[in-house]
Amino acid sequence: MHPLKVLGLCSLLLPLALMSGCGPSDSSSASSASTAPKVVAAFYPLQYAAQQVGGTDVSVANLTQPGVEPHDLELSAAQVAEISQADLVLYVKGFQPAVDEAVAQQAADRSIDVTAGLQLLDGPEGADPHVWLDPANMSKIGSVIAARLSAIEPEKATSFTTNSTALTASMNALSSEFTQGLATCKAKTLVVSHSAFAYLAKAFGFTQVGISGLNPEAEPSPARMRDVAEVMKANDVSTIYYETLVDPKVAQTIADETGASAVMLDPLEGLAFDSTGDYVSVMKTNLETLKKGQQCL
């Protein structure tokens, strides 16, 4: 067979190339910069956890670009190929159907549904996927990632374990800051544009009222908006929270009707397009926002 034909066939079968021996036989030198395990995270908080635990010993890609709302993410062919070639894919089952499908088809044995070992809360449309908004869950997710990376790269296991312990310490410190900062809040009702904050609410003593359900794209009915306005009046809610990646118009409308102020609270589903922050810095900004909005004096 003509060598070019072999090459052409191999590039068509790119996802299989590593397994089937396509490409240069001495692939170790060609890919020395990329021999680190490839981790593909479905969206930002999982990227953060993987980077904290993997450090410089892994490469981490994120399927959800900054500024993009991750619910109902659509995948390009290149991203599906990325999933098929990953050593490990981190995702939340039921959060992004296209990712669920690609993982099932391409990476079933090389993936972690990070919610598998967590205690899930019920939401209006089934299990609530927004586990990352309780730092304690981020710590558990880090431990699971460390165990799996250690199996993939046993000689780096000590480093993964050390990094995971450091992530736990950092998440514990963050939880303590929240507990102390929110200990004296007068307002216990947390009114948010979509129901992303149940885990945060449960961890720190609030009751969440979401204008939309678990998916921010769901347009609330006028009746739902009236209900929320009534709950706000009944509970002396002075602040309603909208978010970075979703149009604030519904939250603003209810705020105008009730005389509340509308301020931004970040559900950390992704970083904003030009953000220079990370999980911890965004959560600390959220804490300051909540201290004001929930009247924690």
Ligand SMILES: [Zn+2]
């Ligand atoms: Zn959400």
